Amino acid sequence: MKGIILAGGKGTRLFPITKGISKQLLPIYDKPMIYYPLSVLMLSKIREVLIISNPEYIDFYKNLLGDGSSLGMKITYQVQERPRGLADAFIVGEEFIGNDSVCLILGDNIFYGQGFVPRLDAAGSVKDGAVIFGYYVKDPSEFGVVEFDSEGNVLSLEEKPNQPKSNYAIPGLYFYDNSVINRAKSLKASARGEIEITDLNKGYLNEQRLKVELLGRGFAWLDTGTYDGLANASDFVRTMQKRTGLYIACLEEIAYKNQWISKEALCKLGQVYKKTEYGKYILSIAKS
Incomplete structure (x- = not known):
């Protein structure tokens, strides 16, 4: 994919x-x-x-x-x-x-x-x-809305409806x-x-x-x-x-945990940002 x-x-x-x-x-x-x-x-x-x-x-x-x-x-x-x-x-x-x-x-x-x-x-x-996603919101009329059955099959889609058929908005x-x-x-x-x-x-x-x-x-x-x-x-x-x-969305951490990069490569990336909290976090992951 x-x-x-x-x-x-x-x-x-x-x-x-x-x-x-x-x-x-x-x-x-x-x-x-x-x-x-x-x-x-x-x-x-x-x-x-x-x-x-x-x-x-x-x-x-x-x-x-x-x-x-x-x-x-x-x-x-x-x-x-x-x-x-x-x-x-x-x-x-x-x-x-x-x-x-x-x-x-x-x-x-x-x-x-x-x-x-x-x-x-x-x-x-x-x-x-x-496959799309559904997220429960209080006021779905501001979003695209998905209606579905108990097995996750979609029954209907509506764009900013006045009378929504469900409370589930469709994220991007x-x-x-x-x-x-x-x-x-x-x-x-x-x-x-x-x-x-x-x-x-x-x-x-x-x-x-x-x-x-x-x-x-x-x-x-x-x-x-x-x-x-x-x-x-x-x-x-x-x-x-x-x-x-x-950290949320730390790309270097995810790449390392996916085994796409080595610990050595992770340390090298952390050094680029070593003066920041972000860089220190990357380096702490490499040491753990």
């Missing part, structure tokens, strides 16, 4: 913060925002990742993450010339995906909670069909089989001129090939698309790390 991070857009809801920089490069406490979705792909044991962004920002990502070899990964980059909807990621990334299944994660979504890895493993085992994390490429190509643009991820998912739903994995109580899904969302996410990460002593 391969992974795609969609890190495009103008971030207009965060102006003037994002007037001169990609939203997904903004800091969430001690790390760039894109570290968080990248860590999810790494926890899914995905080693080949494509980052899609605007032409003016793509080199910033290359400078930050390089080719991924220091993490035992292969990271490549592709430009999305203009916003054409989330499903456009599979058209832009067609050559990258090849004959593999694929996971798409939005660059501004943050996930954290116990039991996440087994759910990622379950979703990542998809060979035929698609999706697993698909290889047919997603041709499905995305066949989509017609919506009224706002974009090919919509909801329409893509409905195609799988109509064939009864769409399942949902639920993220339960105590799990955190954070959207960073607003000023308050940014601040809340940073506060959350800071609080959890200070309280537990365990």
Whole structure:
């Protein structure tokens, strides 16, 4: 399975913060925002990742993450010339995906909670069909909403409904089989001129090939698309790390625990940040 991070857009809801920089490069406490979705792909044991962004920002990502070899990964980059909807990621990334299944994660979504890895493993085992996630929220009318049966089969999908059929919102994390490429190509643009991820998912739903994995109580899904969302996410990460002593989205730690890099390589990476708490944490992992 391969992974795609969609890190495009103008971030207009965060102006003037994002007037001169990609939203997904903004800091969430001690790390760039894109570290968080990248860590999810790494926890899914995905080693080949494509980052899609605007032409003016793509080199910033290359400078930050390089080719991924220091993490035992292969990271490549592709430009999305203009916003054409989330499903456009599979058209832009067609050559990258090849004959593999694929996971798409939005660059501004943050996930954290116990039991996440087994759910990622379950979703990542998809060979035929698609898997989305469901997260319980108080007011689902602000989100895409999924209705499902006791076996996790999706019954309906609604986009910001006035009368939701469930309280489960759909976060920006999706697993698909290889047919997603041709499905995305066949989509017609919506009224706002974009090919919509909801329409893509409905195609799988109509064939009864769409399942949902639920993220339960105590799990955190954070959207960073607003000023308050940014601040809340940073506060959350800071609080959890200070309280537990365990870091969220430490790419070097995940790569080491996945056995993608050696202890020697981990120490070398920690030395790069040795003047920071982040670097000291990496070095402590190497010594443990």
